[in-house]
Amino acid sequence: MVSWAITGATRGIGLGFVENLSVDPKNQVFALIRSLGTAGPLKELASQRKNIHMILTDISDPTKLDEAAAEVSKVTTGSLDVLILNAGSAGPDTAVLPPSGFHGKKEALDLEIGESIKNNLLSNIYTINSFLHLIRNGQEKKVIFISSQSGNLEFTRQTGFSTLLGYSVSKAGMNMAAAKFAVELAPEGIKTLSLSPGWVNTDAAKAVTGDPEVRKYVLNMFHKVDPNVEGPAPIDEAVSNMLRVIRNLTEADSGKFLTHHGDEEQWF
Numbered sequence: 001m002v003s004w005a006i007t008g009a010t011r012g013i014g015l016g017f018v019e020n021l022s023v024d025p026k027n028q029v030f031a032l033i034r035s036l037g038t039a040g041p042l043k044e045l046a047s048q049r050k051n052i053h054m055i056l057t058d059i060s061d062p063t064k065l066d067e068a069a070a071e072v073s074k075v076t077t078g079s080l081d082v083l084i085l086n087a088g089s090a091g092p093d094t095a096v097l098p099p100s101g102f103h104g105k106k107e108a109l110d111l112e113i114g115e116s117i118k119n120n121l122l123s124n125i126y127t128i129n130s131f132l133h134l135i136r137n138g139q140e141k142k143v144i145f146i147s148s149q150s151g152n153l154e155f156t157r158q159t160g161f162s163t164l165l166g167y168s169v170s171k172a173g174m175n176m177a178a179a180k181f182a183v184e185l186a187p188e189g190i191k192t193l194s195l196s197p198g199w200v201n202t203d204a205a206k207a208v209t210g211d212p213e214v215r216k217y218v219l220n221m222f223h224k225v226d227p228n229v230e231g232p233a234p235i236d237e238a239v240s241n242m243l244r245v246i247r248n249l250t251e252a253d254s255g256k257f258l259t260h261h262g263d264e265e266q267w268f
């Protein structure tokens with residue numbers, strides 16, 4: 001049995017992980033979600049596959065996360081093999097502004113940065129800390145953060161991608177936090193990885209790049225790092241690629257920020 005916990009498992013990439021992993025009855029899959037409102041497809045799948053356990057929690061509340069970890073522990077008798085920190089969001093409408101666009105808009109800037117830091121960085125640190133005692137007892141001992149190419153300096157420099165300020169800063173910040181956990185926990189054999197999923201056809205991607213004009217604009221930028229990229233990849237393809245990288249993760253790569261191809265260059 002390999003046990004996996006995935007945050008943000010109602011939709012998109014998170015649900016994709018649950019679908020892929022639960023095919024194998026030797027996997028125990030814990031789908032951590034904040035609400036049943038968007039969990040229809042997950043509930044349907046969980047009714048057919050007994051190795052899926054749905055757990056309601058709030059990743060911004062360490063007490064609720066401790067309770068969620070206790071629920072997982074009851075099933076696994078005190079361990080967890082792989083924790084996937086997938087929940088994330090692009091932030092307020094001001095995400096379309098470049099940094100200088102916030103001049104004279106202090107409140108908007110505070111919200112743009114603050115919301116993303118809360119949702120994409122602090123919540124992930126709370127989650128790791130609440131589940132760490134289970135990971136310590138696991139066989140795999142892996143903590144995976146689903147990051148974004150937007151949090152990479154070279155990607156930003158090469159594409160000229162100047163918007164999504166709070167989101168990009170929070171992803172870059174969490175990459176660093178994951179590296180801090182990696183070096184702290186290396187003596188215990190615990191490995192972390194920040195992993196970019198690529199450009200994936202989810203609700204989030206549709207919200208950010210769904211408009212045809214915006215799509216043309218971002219494709220122009222993306223072509224500067226990959227002339228062949230045509231659009232977002234299917235969820236199952238992105239998930240298969242990421243699982244290959246996760247399964248290959250060794251201590252040598254712990255704390256790195258890799259693409260879904262397992263390198264530091266192929267963002268699509």
Ligand SMILES: NC(=O)c1ccc[n+]([C@@H]2O[C@H](COP(=O)([O-])OP(=O)(O)OC[C@H]3O[C@@H](n4cnc5c(N)ncnc54)[C@H](OP(=O)(O)O)[C@@H]3O)[C@@H](O)[C@H]2O)c1
Pocket residue numbers: 007008009010011012013014033034035038059085086087088089119146147148149196197198199200201202203204205232
């Ligand atoms: N799609 C892409 O091209 C792309 C590219 C780079 C990185 N990513 C990253 O991949 C991850 C998954 O994104 P996605 O494209 O699958 O997005 P999505 O389709 O919008 O799904 C996001 C999931 O995260 C949950 N979530 C969002 N904010 C949350 C919060 N504050 N607390 C708890 N749950 C929260 C959502 O729950 P609800 O259903 O309750 O809203 C949903 O389950 C994110 O971290 C994103 O930044 C995606």
